[in-house]
Amino acid sequence: MTTRTPPEPERGAMYVSGRRLSFLDFGGPGRPLLALHGHFGEGRTFTRLAGELGDAWRVVALDQRGHGHSDRSADYSRTGYVEDAAAVLEHLGIGGAVVLGHSLGGVNAYQLAARRPGLVDALIVEDIGAQVDDDLSFALSWPHRASTRSGLLHGLGPSASYLVDAVREYPDGWGLAFDPRDMNASQRLLNGDHWDDWLAGDCPALLVRGGRSTVLSAEHARSMAARRPRTRLVELPAGHSVHETVPVEFAEAVGGFLGAL
Template identity: 50%
Template sequence: MTSAETHGETVLTEHFANVRGVRLAWFEARQTGVPVLALHGHFGRGRAFAALAESLAPRHRVIALEQRGHGHSGRGDGDFSPDAYVADAADFLRGLGLGPVVVLGHSMGGVTAFRLAARHPDLVRALIVEDGGAFNRRPDIPHPVLDVRGWPRRAPTLAALRRAIEAQGIPDAGYFLESAVEHPDGWGLLFDHDDMMASQQALVGDWWADWLGSRCPALLVHGLDSFVLPTAMAREMAARRPGTVLRELPGCGHWAHDDDPAAFAAAVREFLDTLEP
């Protein structure tokens, strides 16, 4: 089953796959080119990579998976552990007959990406990690969990939903509103608030062993204004893992792909050009 939707100026085809008993959605802009698996972060959508897909075409084909509990994907049995996300990504790639591929991940998706490389090296030929840290625990990370338990479940309009989210201390709700849909009883978000709390809490931990557990080439993209990945940690991650290139993007925060899409795409493209065919 497929459908089409437009994100910006990019037309995306949405597909669905049964992965480990969970119905997962995934997007692509075209069916040709060297495949790149893209994994969003918490609260995100696969279609957030539409601009990147356009920038990398026609040489590369971005396959953006909506991870369990996000977007149009099902929540399965409610297991939102990091291991569940890794197992989903591995089975998804095998189901498409792909691998080894370049795997790109943002934030939580970045942790999934480098853990996938450590645990399933046959599926990953290179890594691109955007602001996903090897350590996610206080005191290094002051706020590893965004508390969304008090966020509105419904609002009468999309504008009202934005205002209600921003009233919770979010400066710009745009990222979260990618998941906004109109229900019979008003506007709400596709993800479940409690599921996202469980998923974030499960990601609190020390992931250094997984970051250092693969040997493939890697690009670490870090927004210098990020409040999630400290610059000192990003530099340590690059220094400790052989074959890792660090690209620091000034003027960008945690969502570098949104803050400066051109710079982010250029960093990704330059790295991809260094890989052997």
């Protein structure tokens, strides 16, 4: 696949019960693909993918509740996230889309397919299982604000390299584009057995696992692919954030799947 220049997206917004949901629309005449990031992320993490896919696909990348340019919420339930994704598709007048999700976004994607099947033509799930058990309480030790950008990055310690794109300047100092307390609460509500949702749909699905992932084991990924019809498993040489670590290989896997739809 030839590396393409990422397109300039248009930032859009809509409101759900007075709460702002922001998204990046990379435009173009192609078929719609809704992209859902993981915890600590935001929609722009899929900029490279949008460029690699080219005009054949119109990528819409949501800043999920409590992340990026979207408002915080008092509710980080499974239903809340799924309803946000459905609301964006309906707001844009998209009757059916391919839905891609990384980590948190992957569960949101396959639960959307299970609960609102008319909105999802195909699924791409990146490095998350049908049973989730993780802990983000370590994020509660991160500084809320710092007087300088460098001070914030220093306070984030080893996590700084992963979070550099989430750093923002606020009126009262430098902080992150999310509240760690929200992320911790969201993860607690994400944990659980979601096999029923994973198995509920039968639309075509691509499951991408990072070969070095500590989040999705090879055995669990194989079981997910074997038990769900029309599901293809691809493993790439990466950890949990496959689309960021090996963007070209990830785009090739996604593009090959999309081309067969």
